Amino acid sequence: MVQIENGRTRILDSAAAVLCKRGLAGAKLSDIARMAGMLAPSIYHHFPSKDHLVEEVMMEGIYRNSRHIVTKVEVLGAEAPPLVRLRAAIQAHINFLLTGDNYSSAVARVFDDLPSEMKGRVLAAYSSFDNYWRDLIVAAQAAGGVNRSLDATVVRKFLIAMLDSSPSWYRPGKLGPAQIAEQAADFVLYGFVGREA
Amino acid sequence: MVQIENGRTRILDSAAAVLCKRGLAGAKLSDIARMAGMLAPSIYHHFPSKDHLVEEVMMEGIYRNSRHIVTKVEVLGAEAPPLVRLRAAIQAHINFLLTGDNYSSAVARVFDDLPSEMKGRVLAAYSSFDNYWRDLIVAAQAAGGVNRSLDATVVRKFLIAMLDSSPSWYRPGKLGPAQIAEQAADFVLYGFVGREA
DNA sequence: GTCTATAATCAGATAGAC
DNA sequence: GTCTATCTGATTATAGAC
Numbered sequence A, B: 001m002v003q004i005e006n007g008r009t010r011i012l013d014s015a016a017a018v019l020c021k022r023g024l025a026g027a028k029l030s031d032i033a034r035m036a037g038m039l040a041p042s043i044y045h046h047f048p049s050k051d052h053l054v055e056e057v058m059m060e061g062i063y064r065n066s067r068h069i070v071t072k073v074e075v076l077g078a079e080a081p082p083l084v085r086l087r088a089a090i091q092a093h094i095n096f097l098l099t100g101d102n103y104s105s106a107v108a109r110v111f112d113d114l115p116s117e118m119k120g121r122v123l124a125a126y127s128s129f130d131n132y133w134r135d136l137i138v139a140a141q142a143a144g145g146v147n148r149s150l151d152a153t154v155v156r157k158f159l160i161a162m163l164d165s166s167p168s169w170y171r172p173g174k175l176g177p178a179q180i181a182e183q184a185a186d187f188v189l190y191g192f193v194g195r196e197a
Numbered sequence C: 001g002t003c004t005a006t007a008a009t010c011a012g013a014t015a016g017a018c
Numbered sequence D: 001g002t003c004t005a006t007c008t009g010a011t012t013a014t015a016g017a018c
Helices: A007-026 A029-035 A040-045 A050-074 A082-098 A102-113 A116-143 A152-169 A177-190 B007-026 B029-035 B040-045 B050-074 B082-098 B102-113 B116-143 B152-169 B177-190
Strands: none
Touching: A007 A029, A007 A040, A007 A050, A007 A102, A007 B007, A007 B102, A029 A040, A050 A082, A050 A102, A050 A116, A082 A102, A082 A116, A082 A152, A082 A177, A102 A116, A102 A152, A102 B007, A102 B102, A116 A152, A152 A177, A152 B152, A152 B177, A177 B152, B007 B029, B007 B040, B007 B050, B007 B102, B029 B040, B050 B082, B050 B102, B050 B116, B082 B102, B082 B116, B082 B152, B082 B177, B102 B116, B102 B152, B116 B152, B152 B177
């Protein structure tokens, strides 16, 4: 039996979609409501304010993205080579963003614009995800076979910024999400020059 | 004789600073005016609207960034190996962003949020800069010694997103702009694995 | 749970004095 | 060229009917 999504969920879905399309300031409650099949004041029956709604989208986006990536990595097992696990994480991240998870794309799009108090809470929720990436990178460095002169934090920041940019420029075309994901992994691991110099 | 900057220039400088700190919607005319030592309505003596002011910051940012990078690359000469030229461009871009050019950082920060008509004009102005990067990448691919399976457009998008993210997370610390710039170049060219695998 | 008003707020923009 | 005072418009949010 198909469970029809309730009003609250429809609002969250709409908010995620509008946030990643228009940004934080551009996401008007009237747009979110219309996409959810209602009018703006109805939102207040489900959420106390726009900020609360946005924050819930952020938290959900972090949770979904994190769960997706961890699942794809951990299926490989802890004994899998660190670079194989890192590659899986990169591909999972791109695939998730480009295959239409509006929640995770919304986080990538509006995080920088969040009001500072909310940003603090969202960042705290983000930290375990961030640590997961850090661990993947540090494990690879510890295992050897990588460029140890690169700073793990710098690598992580560059890597995530790069991956998170993909929804802003990706358009369905000759390269699909899976191909972009593979290119991302090759680029991150071996660079523009590649394995055979 | 020192030329004191005039009101118009002070406003542009303030706007660039506030835009990269607060984003487009967060950049209030009253904040911009205050930093320029005046009150909000005074801005209208110099600019017809906030949009016109923002657009001028964007155009100036693109011009400055582009001029800086082209200068640093062309000093090497057209005969310099393409990878050397690409490395110089990467380092110049990071150095320029992190050494405090608010105009170029403002472009990186607010471009996605610009109203669509303005975005079109800014994108047109950006295209010659974008083409310059594309040419650097394509020249390197044509010269050989790089991973040809990577799509030039995908590489360019990832590369610029990565570099443009740096102002959002960089804080003066153990690694300075020059070190980050070098790490960026190594990472882009040889990847996380690096030259000696 | 959604609607029709309507209030409250805030930021961009204008008028006109100085 | 900058100010004070004010207007306008857009958007969040509330009140209360259905």
